[in-house]
Amino acid sequence: KNEVEQSPQNLTAQEGEFITINCSYSVGISALHWLQQHPGGGIVSLFMLSSGKKKHGRLIATINIQEKHSSLHITASHPRDSAVYICAAQGGTYKYIFGTGTRLKVLA
Amino acid sequence: NAGVTQTPKFQVLKTGQSMTLQCAQDMNHEYMSWYRQDPGMGLRLIHYSVGAGITDQGEVPNGYNVSRSTTEDFPLRLLSAAPSQTSVYFCASSRGLGGSYNEQFFGPGTRLTVL
Numbered sequence: 001k002n003e004v005e006q007s008p009q010n011l012t013a014q015e016g017e018f019i020t021i022n023c024s025y026s027v028g029i030s031a032l033h034w035l036q037q038h039p040g041g042g043i044v045s046l047f048m049l050s051s052g053k054k055k056h057g058r059l060i061a062t063i064n065i066q067e068k069h070s071s072l073h074i075t076a077s078h079p080r081d082s083a084v085y086i087c088a089a090q091g092g093t094y095k096y097i098f099g100t101g102t103r104l105k106v107l108a
Numbered sequence: 109n110a111g112v113t114q115t116p117k118f119q120v121l122k123t124g125q126s127m128t129l130q131c132a133q134d135m136n137h138e139y140m141s142w143y144r145q146d147p148g149m150g151l152r153l154i155h156y157s158v159g160a161g162i163t164d165q166g167e168v169p170n171g172y173n174v175s176r177s178t179t180e181d182f183p184l185r186l187l188s189a190a191p192s193q194t195s196v197y198f199c200a201s202s203r204g205l206g207g208s209y210n211e212q213f214f215g216p217g218t219r220l221t222v223l
């Protein structure tokens with residue numbers, strides 16, 4: 001069993017739909033990161049969470065420390081949101097464990 | 109700011125050849141790292157550095173060497189390339205410890221094929 005698991009692995013949505021991507025982890029963490037990998041390959045950091053909830057534009061990230069679970073929500077999805085979304089558990093100062101990613105495709 | 113830069117973007121090697129993947133950042137970040145990304149697997153840490161002159165091994169260090177002579181540069185050396193090293197390599201940096209300082213900035217990646 002992987003220490004960081006994401007679901008679903010693949011997701012296709014229609015433009016405008018509300019999207020949820022889940023991340024469960026089995027290790028103790030100091031922070032949970034959400035990353036976006038563009039179709040061209042570049043990776044950007046979206047959120048870093050240690051508790052509660054963060055919002056940036058149409059993106060919302062939540063974390064439940066007790067349940068070791070985090071979710072990334074996208075409201076009013078758009079084709080430009082199509083990407084791979086990766087969660088990473090920061091277990092120590094320099095230790096990051098990455099999930100395998102959720103491939104999202106938003107259709108116009 | 110150029111952020112994190114990597115060269116080359118693409119490289120094809122023959123088994124046994126050596127090469128260096130370059131990584132540089134202009135954000136004065138202390139922490140730099142190298143990851144490899146393989147299909148169906150999460151990013152895996154190869155080596156990391158917490159400052160000039162200080163490096164340490166990550167999860168998959170075999171076959172790779174690193175050095176950190178300056179804050180800006182963190183090259184990754186493949187000593188004798190093997191087909192198992194075919195992968196996409198990402199360099200990343202962050203300011204350091206605590207709070208938002210742990211946000212990592214990634215380079216654009218180097219796609220390496222070893223024949």
